[in-house]
Amino acid sequence: MSANKVKKLLVIGGRPTINWYNLFKNTSIGSYTIEVEFTMWDEMVLTSYSDSGCIISIMPSKYAIPDTPMNTRRTFQPDFLLIRGACQGVYGQDWRNELLGLMYCGIPSINSLESLYMCLEKPVIYSKLLQIHKQYKEKFPLIPQTYYPSWSSMSFNTGFPLVAKVGTVHAGFGKMKLENQEDFDDLVSLIALQNKYVTTEPYIKWDYDFRIQKIGDHYRAFQRVSSCWKGKGMNQTDNDVPVTDEYKRYIDLASKALGMDICALDGIHDPITNKNYIIELNDSAIGLVQRHVEEDLNYIKELVLSRMKQVYKL
Structure with a gap:
């Protein structure tokens, strides 16, 4: 046998x-x-x-x-x-x-191991998103960003308030809001003792942030309201919202550029200009929303089986 x-x-x-x-x-x-x-x-x-x-x-x-x-x-x-x-x-x-x-x-x-390797450093992912933004302009509204390889390149800055991110940040860790040049100088003095790069982007007082989730060919969209500028904290609520053509375009362009089957794109909405700003792309380690876990796990299962059939030509 x-x-x-x-x-x-x-x-x-x-x-x-x-x-x-x-x-x-x-x-x-x-x-x-x-x-x-x-x-x-x-x-x-x-x-x-x-x-x-x-x-x-x-x-x-x-x-x-x-x-x-x-x-x-x-x-x-x-x-x-x-x-x-x-x-x-x-x-x-x-x-x-x-x-x-x-x-x-x-x-x-x-996801592909190559995309996971790129996700180890957020500036690499941002560079891929920036290429999309340069091609599609406002159809892919990426937030502006400045990259500093070390403290020695962090000179005088304008356009406060800013959000500074130290290294590859995760969740609410490694992020600071800088209100003025004094705050910026304080950050520089700390980074001088670390072997870390820093990115800064304009602080936008958003009314909600959004996440667009993609698992294979299945999409979800969420909007979250929070009393914390990072989007984290006790006083936060999130709701399912329709996956608009705009949201679908954002996540499709990003996932295709990075070769991701499972991912989530995060952004914020500016109530003054009524504009969206794409902040970052997250890989297959994304958390699942509790009320959808069972359904989303089945989507992941179907995706894995489908990809395995393709790989092994079954």
């Missing part, structure tokens, strides 16, 4: 709240059964060989979901990747070497 034909799907995520084993239970593509393994970046050890591929060892997880293999050590070669955990953390965590190991062997992935 021949052995069962299996394709190994490795999901790399954050602290597990989703049972990926259940989501992909009893699924197959062609004559291959899909077997799932889940790990966090810091519970995975990998070695990549030019002649025999990538070998993954997953340590027993301290966050193991009951009735899954997560409390055991597993070693295998993945056939496909779903990346749902950020490759960098706000407290200095950085798993780019592991990402390079996956890229080394060319393992097919959602």
Whole structure:
């Protein structure tokens, strides 16, 4: 009797709240059964060989979901990747070497490993969005930005207030609002002690921010109102809104330029000029809105199976 034909799907995520084993239970593509393994970046050890591929060892997880293999050590070669955990953390965590190991062997992935590598540095993503803006002008309204490679290039500035972002920021971390030149000079004195680049952009007192989410061919749009200028805080509400032609154009242009199957585009709305400003593009590690989690996970599942069929011509 021949052995069962299996394709190994490795999901790399954050602290597990989703049972990926259940989501992909009893699924197959062609004559291959899909077997799932889940790990966090810091519970995975990998070695990549030019002649025999990538070998993954997953340590027993301290966050193991009951009735899954997560409390055991597993070693295998993945056939496909779903990346749902950020490759960098706000407290200095950085798993780019592991990402390079996956890229080394060319393992097919959602999102593409090349796009995930670009997302390690926000200025790289901004440069791609800027190319779109230069071509489409106001049809892709990207917020203006200035890049400083180090503190020594941060001279006198005008046009306050500004938002300064130190390095590759995440959520509300690494961002400051600068009201005047004195604030700017204070920031320069801090950056002088750090090996960090800085970007600045005009501060716009927005009435709502928006997020456009894309999972394969499925779209969602949200608008959020908050008492905090960063869009974070206790006093915030978010609502589903229609995916307008404008919103769809924004996310389609961005996702195509970066080669992303799962992404979210964030922006703000200026109530004075009635203009939108695109702020940033986020990769496949995006959080899902709780009220849509079950449906969106099924969209992710369908997308993964579809891509695996394409890759393996099944």
